[in-house]
Amino acid sequence: MDRKNDDSRLLLEQVNDLLENNKILELRELLEEYHTMDILDVMENLDEEMKVKLFEVLPIDVSASILEESGSDFFRTMLSLIDVQHGRNILEQMSLDDLTDILSELEEDERQRIINLLNKEDAEDVRKLLGYEEESTGGIMTTGYIEVNENMTAKEAIEHMRKNAEDAETIYYIYVVDNDEKLVGVLSLRELITARDSVVVADLMSENIISVYDDDDRELAVKLVSKYDLIAIPVVDRDNILRGIITVDDIIDVMEEEATEDLYKLAGSSEHERDVAEKPDSTMLEQIVSSVRARIPWLLLILIGGLFTAIILTKTTFVEGLTYVKFLCFVPVILGMGGSVGMQSSSLTIMTLSNNDEEDIDFRTVLKEGAVGLITGLVCSIIIGAMAYIILHSLNMSIVIGICVLINMVVGAMIGSFTPLMLKHLSGDIAIISSPLISVLLDMIGVVLFFIITTIFLSKIVS
Amino acid sequence: MDRKNDDSRLLLEQVNDLLENNKILELRELLEEYHTMDILDVMENLDEEMKVKLFEVLPIDVSASILEESGSDFFRTMLSLIDVQHGRNILEQMSLDDLTDILSELEEDERQRIINLLNKEDAEDVRKLLGYEEESTGGIMTTGYIEVNENMTAKEAIEHMRKNAEDAETIYYIYVVDNDEKLVGVLSLRELITARDSVVVADLMSENIISVYDDDDRELAVKLVSKYDLIAIPVVDRDNILRGIITVDDIIDVMEEEATEDLYKLAGSSEHERDVAEKPDSTMLEQIVSSVRARIPWLLLILIGGLFTAIILTKTTFVEGLTYVKFLCFVPVILGMGGSVGMQSSSLTIMTLSNNDEEDIDFRTVLKEGAVGLITGLVCSIIIGAMAYIILHSLNMSIVIGICVLINMVVGAMIGSFTPLMLKHLSGDIAIISSPLISVLLDMIGVVLFFIITTIFLSKIVS
Numbered sequence: 001m002d003r004k005n006d007d008s009r010l011l012l013e014q015v016n017d018l019l020e021n022n023k024i025l026e027l028r029e030l031l032e033e034y035h036t037m038d039i040l041d042v043m044e045n046l047d048e049e050m051k052v053k054l055f056e057v058l059p060i061d062v063s064a065s066i067l068e069e070s071g072s073d074f075f076r077t078m079l080s081l082i083d084v085q086h087g088r089n090i091l092e093q094m095s096l097d098d099l100t101d102i103l104s105e106l107e108e109d110e111r112q113r114i115i116n117l118l119n120k121e122d123a124e125d126v127r128k129l130l131g132y133e134e135e136s137t138g139g140i141m142t143t144g145y146i147e148v149n150e151n152m153t154a155k156e157a158i159e160h161m162r163k164n165a166e167d168a169e170t171i172y173y174i175y176v177v178d179n180d181e182k183l184v185g186v187l188s189l190r191e192l193i194t195a196r197d198s199v200v201v202a203d204l205m206s207e208n209i210i211s212v213y214d215d216d217d218r219e220l221a222v223k224l225v226s227k228y229d230l231i232a233i234p235v236v237d238r239d240n241i242l243r244g245i246i247t248v249d250d251i252i253d254v255m256e257e258e259a260t261e262d263l264y265k266l267a268g269s270s271e272h273e274r275d276v277a278e279k280p281d282s283t284m285l286e287q288i289v290s291s292v293r294a295r296i297p298w299l300l301l302i303l304i305g306g307l308f309t310a311i312i313l314t315k316t317t318f319v320e321g322l323t324y325v326k327f328l329c330f331v332p333v334i335l336g337m338g339g340s341v342g343m344q345s346s347s348l349t350i351m352t353l354s355n356n357d358e359e360d361i362d363f364r365t366v367l368k369e370g371a372v373g374l375i376t377g378l379v380c381s382i383i384i385g386a387m388a389y390i391i392l393h394s395l396n397m398s399i400v401i402g403i404c405v406l407i408n409m410v411v412g413a414m415i416g417s418f419t420p421l422m423l424k425h426l427s428g429d430i431a432i433i434s435s436p437l438i439s440v441l442l443d444m445i446g447v448v449l450f451f452i453i454t455t456i457f458l459s460k461i462v463s
Numbered sequence: 464m465d466r467k468n469d470d471s472r473l474l475l476e477q478v479n480d481l482l483e484n485n486k487i488l489e490l491r492e493l494l495e496e497y498h499t500m501d502i503l504d505v506m507e508n509l510d511e512e513m514k515v516k517l518f519e520v521l522p523i524d525v526s527a528s529i530l531e532e533s534g535s536d537f538f539r540t541m542l543s544l545i546d547v548q549h550g551r552n553i554l555e556q557m558s559l560d561d562l563t564d565i566l567s568e569l570e571e572d573e574r575q576r577i578i579n580l581l582n583k584e585d586a587e588d589v590r591k592l593l594g595y596e597e598e599s600t601g602g603i604m605t606t607g608y609i610e611v612n613e614n615m616t617a618k619e620a621i622e623h624m625r626k627n628a629e630d631a632e633t634i635y636y637i638y639v640v641d642n643d644e645k646l647v648g649v650l651s652l653r654e655l656i657t658a659r660d661s662v663v664v665a666d667l668m669s670e671n672i673i674s675v676y677d678d679d680d681r682e683l684a685v686k687l688v689s690k691y692d693l694i695a696i697p698v699v700d701r702d703n704i705l706r707g708i709i710t711v712d713d714i715i716d717v718m719e720e721e722a723t724e725d726l727y728k729l730a731g732s733s734e735h736e737r738d739v740a741e742k743p744d745s746t747m748l749e750q751i752v753s754s755v756r757a758r759i760p761w762l763l764l765i766l767i768g769g770l771f772t773a774i775i776l777t778k779t780t781f782v783e784g785l786t787y788v789k790f791l792c793f794v795p796v797i798l799g800m801g802g803s804v805g806m807q808s809s810s811l812t813i814m815t816l817s818n819n820d821e822e823d824i825d826f827r828t829v830l831k832e833g834a835v836g837l838i839t840g841l842v843c844s845i846i847i848g849a850m851a852y853i854i855l856h857s858l859n860m861s862i863v864i865g866i867c868v869l870i871n872m873v874v875g876a877m878i879g880s881f882t883p884l885m886l887k888h889l890s891g892d893i894a895i896i897s898s899p900l901i902s903v904l905l906d907m908i909g910v911v912l913f914f915i916i917t918t919i920f921l922s923k924i925v926s
Contacts, residue, residue: 034671037691162657172652189652190628208497226719229712252711255718256718259718259722262722263725263729267898302903305906308907313791313914324788328776331792332910340899343899435729435806436806437764439765439799440767441768443768443771443799444771447771450775450776451776455779
């Protein structure tokens with residue numbers, strides 16, 4: 001990976017140089033040898049003005065690929081800055097499933113404005129695609145497939161394929177339909193080019209088609225592509241009419257998305273937190289706000305469980321008159337709150353670390369997590385402190401419990417993100433830390449903090 | 464999915480029928496229309512004798528695909544039962560990366576016996592592949608690629624490709640090497656078939672090759688294939704000599720494997736537990752033993768943290784002479800142990816549920832988990848009970864603490880696997896349950912159990 005990073009830093013410098021000196025032809029020549037994704041990497045590291053300048057000189061197909069891969073903000077900015085006809089040409093080249101994804105994130109009027117720029121056929125396809133649920137197969141399919149009629153000969157089919165290859169996402173599978181547009185077979189490019197010219201497609205195709213319905217869950221498409229080792233899977237409606245295909249690269253994207261989603265769910269967070277955390281230009285404040293919003297419901301749930309525990313414990317203490325014993329009953333909830341916020345922050349840090357190669361995740365993350373711990377901690381400590389006052393009837397002890405919860409949550413959040421970061425810096429690798437390990441660590445830190453805080457505040461009260 | 468399940472049940476019945484009546488020709492005809500993976504599904508549900516019978520009548524290429532997808536046990540059994548020459552023919556057709564994976568799981572002498580069945584070229588390739596680390600790109604690559612010399616014309620290259628297409632895993636990328644076998648370019652089938660016959664490959668190919676070294680971590684291959692939307696990625700050695708390729712279906716397999724591995728690590732378990740849990744014919748006892756082995760190190764770690772917590776807490780209790788107060792200090796470790804084993808068992812259940820469509824995971828799993836909880840619980844309760852006796856000097860209380868730990872761990876393990884199973888049965892979907900949710904539930908159950916147990920055993924002791 002070091003080699004790669006050096007390469008891309010070098011490229012960035014070269015591009016910057018050429019842009020500043022307006023050497024457009026040389027720039028074009030240089031970039032010709034690079035993959036779109038590498039150009040996108042460079043672009044993300046340029047300042048606003050240079051970004052637009054670079055975008056304007058790129059060939060149309062590269063610009064289209066760049067827009068496919070970048071977010072809706074970049075898309076909107078670029079299209080508003082460049083010439084309308086140039087924009088129209090780029091839109092024409094974009095893959096319709098990616099274009100639809102971006103359009104679905106825009107405001108209604110902006111979406112309409114862009115759809116109006118498209119040619120009639122594309123506009124119609126995009127409107128159809130926009131109608132599908134995001135989590136359905138229809139929501140990730142593209143209409144860029146090659147379809148031939150079952151009555152064509154191999155020669156006609158190859159001709160047809162060559163003519164339509166440019167708009168197709170994959171030419172490795174050719175889908176065969178009957179006169180009613182119903183999917184009746186599939187043909188690999190391999191089979192087609194090794195066949196005699198005069199053979200009829202219907203005799204050549206495989207009729208055992210693995211397909212999904214356009215309202216199936218997209219996870220089904222992932223399962224089938226993975227099980228049958230496919231490069232693309234056709235999507236049909238309930239009348240078996242071919243509506244689109246899903247290619248394996250989109251399947252991989254879905255797999256990555258779902259895997260992170262699962263981890264977030266397991267850790268007690270939400271997609272919203274991830275979206276903001278992974279947006280390259282989100283501010284510290286945006287990140288803090290989104291983290292607090294995503295985590296607070298889970299933390300409140302844990303808080304309820306913890307208070308329930310505390311109440312049951314106070315009921316089992318048979319020693320009458322000793323408030324300090326009942327005070328001890330709050331230890332589990334104090335440790336629990338610190339442990340929970342710590343687990344959330346370590347999960348988030350591990351995930352953002354593994355999704356970003358760049359060095360843009362550093363120890364500032366620990367400060368951000370500390371801030372999240374502080375805000376969520378304030379909320380939780382007030383609630384727990386109030387409950388403690390109701391149960392213990394001691395203002396001092398309730399305040400000490402509140403302080404313990406707050407400090408534990410701030411420290412827990414910071415340790416939770418610091419540990420994976422430190423391990424990454426030490427070993428270079430992102431180590432998945434087992435949650436038992438983190439929870440042991442946080443419990444031990446939590447109880448030591450409890451010891452220190454009670455010694456400072458309570459020794460005079462109870463002794 | 465229901466449609467699919469019905470289909471496969473029907474197919475199973477048909478196959479069984481035809482096999483019993485020795486209608487081999489009809490059987491072959493029936494299976495011709497099915498995908499290898501569907502035949503494998505059927506085979507897994509046949510009894511031993513029928514399995515062999517079916518395997519013997521399958522066409523050689525289908526048998527080869529079946530062996531590629533099935534485990535090493537099945538591979539060994541089948542090869543020992545069928546005719547040597549038939550076996551040789553099947554081995555010839557197998558993809559070398561899959562064959563290598565299976566061979567690496569066999570005993571040394573068995574491995575040698577099978578390599579000796581291969582033709583010289585394949586045997587050499589397999590020996591080379593066996594030399595790579597499992598986690599490296601070399602460990603997942605295959606040698607089934609098409610390579611052409613840069614000086615060939617497009618026509619020659621197409622001819623070469625057609626001749627070698629049969630042994631290739633993918634013909635969609637053609638790799639271009641110079642006279643020293645060094646990788647100098649890549650060509651998509653798309654570019655090749657749309658080119659004029661006389662063009663030289665060197666002028667047609669793209670020189671910006673995305674490749675990995677054969678000792679790189681396989682995760683790097685996953686990253687690059689996903690980033691650049693590739694269908695295959697070439698693997699070169701440090702001298703840039705082409706050694707193999709990794710196709711996108713293997714990338715998907717690695718992604719799935721790594722995702723589960725990560726979840727296991729997060730939950731505090733190990734690969735070994737997964738392997739046994741996902742082996743279709745592992746016995747209840749094997750599963751219990753492997754689960755206990757995988758989890759006990761983590762549980763002991765948590766136990767150490769919990770005892771540390773208990774000791775610190777007993778030091779902070781300023782009330783002298785009241786053993787019951789110190790007894791309360793053990794509540795966090797009691798709840799912690801139940802919660803941890805519960806998290807482990809819920810993670811395992813969720814993962815086995817999502818990796819198996821079949822109905823073979825049922826409420827017996829809960830009993831199995833209960834047994835794991837009992838065994839690990841006995842170990843932990845003895846250690847914690849002994850420590851409690853050293854600290855509290857009260858045999859009664861130490862026994863009660865031990866009992867609490869034991870019951871909490873048994874109940875925690877059972878609830879941990881029962882909850883996802885119940886949710887699956889209620890909703891039909893595998894719901895990922897957030898760990899905060901499970902831990903709240905287990906804490907609440909744990910403290911109620913504590914309440915009940917102390918009321919029964921201790922009310923007479925302390926009052």
